[in-house]
Amino acid sequence: MSLKTIITCPIEVCLRLIGIWPYSSYKIVQRVFWIIVMGISTVFQFWYCISYFKTADLPDLLDGITVTLSNTVTFIKLIILWFNYRTLHNILIVVFEDWNNRALTNKKKQFMINNTYLCSRISNFLFGIYSMTCVLYSISTMLISDDADNINNQLILNNKKLLLKMKFPFDFTIFPLYEFIIIAQFVLEYSVAFTAGMLMAFSAALVLHIGSQIDITCQELIEIPSYKGEISYVLKNIIVKHQRILRLSENVKYLFLYTSLIQFLSNILVICFLGFILVNALGTEKGSTIFTKCFPYYVAANCEAFILCYTGEYLMFKNESIIEAAYDMLWYNLNPQDSRIVLLILIQAQRQLTLSAGNFVTLSAETFASMQKISASYISILMAMY
Numbered sequence: 001m002s003l004k005t006i007i008t009c010p011i012e013v014c015l016r017l018i019g020i021w022p023y024s025s026y027k028i029v030q031r032v033f034w035i036i037v038m039g040i041s042t043v044f045q046f047w048y049c050i051s052y053f054k055t056a057d058l059p060d061l062l063d064g065i066t067v068t069l070s071n072t073v074t075f076i077k078l079i080i081l082w083f084n085y086r087t088l089h090n091i092l093i094v095v096f097e098d099w100n101n102r103a104l105t106n107k108k109k110q111f112m113i114n115n116t117y118l119c120s121r122i123s124n125f126l127f128g129i130y131s132m133t134c135v136l137y138s139i140s141t142m143l144i145s146d147d148a149d150n151i152n153n154q155l156i157l158n159n160k161k162l163l164l165k166m167k168f169p170f171d172f173t174i175f176p177l178y179e180f181i182i183i184a185q186f187v188l189e190y191s192v193a194f195t196a197g198m199l200m201a202f203s204a205a206l207v208l209h210i211g212s213q214i215d216i217t218c219q220e221l222i223e224i225p226s227y228k229g230e231i232s233y234v235l236k237n238i239i240v241k242h243q244r245i246l247r248l249s250e251n252v253k254y255l256f257l258y259t260s261l262i263q264f265l266s267n268i269l270v271i272c273f274l275g276f277i278l279v280n281a282l283g284t285e286k287g288s289t290i291f292t293k294c295f296p297y298y299v300a301a302n303c304e305a306f307i308l309c310y311t312g313e314y315l316m317f318k319n320e321s322i323i324e325a326a327y328d329m330l331w332y333n334l335n336p337q338d339s340r341i342v343l344l345i346l347i348q349a350q351r352q353l354t355l356s357a358g359n360f361v362t363l364s365a366e367t368f369a370s371m372q373k374i375s376a377s378y379i380s381i382l383m384a385m386y
Contacts, residue, residue, distance in 0.1 A: 005099045006116045006209045007092075007202070008123045014198035017191075020081055022089050031082055038075040041188055044166035045071065051167050058382075059280050062273040063294070064165035067189075073266040074196045077259045081199075087255050094248050095209055104216070111215040115208040122204050122307065126197035129303060133296040134193045138163050138186055140293030164189060197300075199259075200307050206252045207311040207355070213245050214318045218325035221345070225330045235341040242322070242348055249315065249353045260308060261358030267305040268371055272378035274298040279383060305371055312355035312363025319353040 007015075015021040019030035045068040052061065081088060099112065141163055160173045163185040172181055220238055227234055274294050281290040326346050334342065355363045 005095055006112065006119050006205050006212075007095070008116075008120050008205070010123050010127050011198050011202050011205060014195055015202065018078055018081070018195060020085055020088055022092055031078075034075075034078060037188065038071070038078070038192075041164070041166070041185075042068070042072055042075060044168060045164060048165045048167040059277045062277055066270050066273045066277075066297070067164060069266055069269060070196070071189075071192050073262050074192050074199075076262055077199060078195070080259050081255075084255055087251055091206060091248065091251050091255065094244070094251075095206070098209070098213060108216045108219060111219070112209070112212040115212045119201070119205045119208050123198065123201035126201050126303070126307075127194070129296070129300050130193040130197040131190070133300045134186075134190045136296050137293050138189070140289055143289055196304075200304055203252075203256050203260075204307055204311050207315055210245060210249055210252065210353070211314060211318045213241070213248075214322060217241055217245065218321055221322075221325040221329045225333060231334065231338050232341065235338060235345070239341065239345060239348070242345060246348070246351060246353070253355055256355065258358055260355065260363060261360065263304070263308055264357040264361060264363075264367075264371070267301055267308070268375055268378070270301045271298065271305065271371070271375040272382070274301065275375060275379040276382040279379065302372075306368055309363045309365060309368035309371070312367070313365045315353045315355055316364065319349065322349040 012021065016024050017030065018034060019027035021027075045064070049061065049064050049068055052064075142161060160178050162172070163182060166185075172178055217238060220234070220241075224231055224234060274297055277294050278291065278298060281287040281294075284290075323346060326342055326349065329342070332339070357363060361367055
C-alpha cells in the first residue's frame with residue numbers, strides 16, 4: 001500500500017522489515033527470522049554477562065550489560081507489536097483513511113502536512129544519531145585495548161576482538177569464522193539500532209497525526225459562527241470526529257502501553273550505566289576513546305527518553321486546545337439546541353488524552369525530569385560503591 005501519509009519512508013521500511021506493515025508479503029518469514037537471530041544473539045550476550053559477572057571490571061561489565069539490555073528491549077518490543085498486530089493494523093487504516101479524506105480543505109490539510117515535516121525531521125534525526133552511535137561504538141570497541149579484556153580471554157583471543165560482548169561455545173578466532181562473526185555482529189547491531197530508532201519515530205508519528213486531527217477539529221469549531229448552513233449538522237459531525245480521535249488515541253495508548261514501560265525502565269538503567277562509564281573514564285589514558293564510544297550512545301538514550309516523554313506531553317497539550325477552541329467559538333451566540341451540542345463536546349474534551357508507561361507513570365516533561373534525577377542518583381551510588 002503506497003500512500004502519502006505521516007508515516008515516512010524510513011519508518012515504512014522498518015515496519016516492512018519487522019513484518020508489521022499492513023498487506024506486506026512474507027510477514028511470518030520475517031518474524032521467524034528476527035526471532036531466531038535476536039534469540040541466539042541475546043543468549044550469547046547474556047552468557048557473557050553471567051560468566052564474567054564477578055570477575056570482569058565494572059565499567060567493562062556495565063558496557064556489556066548496556067548493549068545487551070538495549071537489544072533485549074528492542075526484541076521484547078517487537079514481540080509485543082507482533083501480538084498486537086490487529087490493533088496496529090486498525091490504527092494504520094485510520095491514518096490512511098484520514099489522509100485520503102477528500103472533504104478536507106487545503107487549509108485543514110496543511111495541519112497534517114506540517115506535522116509530516118516534523119515527523120520527517122524526527123525520523124531523520126533518529127536515523128542519523130543511531131547510525132552515528134553504532135558506527136562510532138563499533139570503531140571505538142575495536143580500538144580500545146584495556147587490561148580487563150586481556151583477563152577475559154573469551155573476548156580477546158590471539159588479539160581478535162568482538163564488536164559485541166558475547167561468549168561462544170566454540171573457538172571463534174579461526175578464519176573465516178571470525179570475519180563472518182564480526183560482519184554479522186555489525187549488521188545485527190546496526191539493524192537493531194535502526195529498528196529501535198524507527199519504532200520511536202513511529203510512536204511520535206502516530207501522536208503527531210492525532211495532534212493534526214485535533215487541530216482540524218479546533219479549526220472547524222472556530223469556523224462555526226461564520227457557517228451559513230445548518231450548524232447542528234456540523235456540530236454533530238465534530239462530535240463524531242472527536243469520538244474517532246478519542247478511539248484512535250486509546251488504541252495508540254494500548255499499543256505502546258507495555259513497550260513504553262520497558263523503554264522507560266531500560267532508559268533509566270542505560271543512562272545510569274553509561275553515565276557511570278563516562279564519569280569513571282575522566283582523567284584516564286583511554287578517556288577520549290571511551291567518550292567517543294559511549295557519549296553518542298548516552299546522547300541517543302537521552303533523546304529516546306525525551307521523545308518518549310515529549311509525545312505524552314504533546315498529546316495532553318493538544319487535548320486542552322479542544323476545550324479552548326470550544327470556549328472561543330462564541331457559543332453563547334448560538335441557539336440553545338446548538339449550545340447543548342457544544343456542551344457535549346466540552347464534556348467529551350474533559351477526558352484526558354495521555355500516554356503512560358504500563359499505567360504506572362504518565363509520560364510527560366515532568367516524567368523526563370524525574371528520569372534524569374533517578375539516573376543521576378544511581379550514578380552517584382555506583383561511584384560510591386566502585
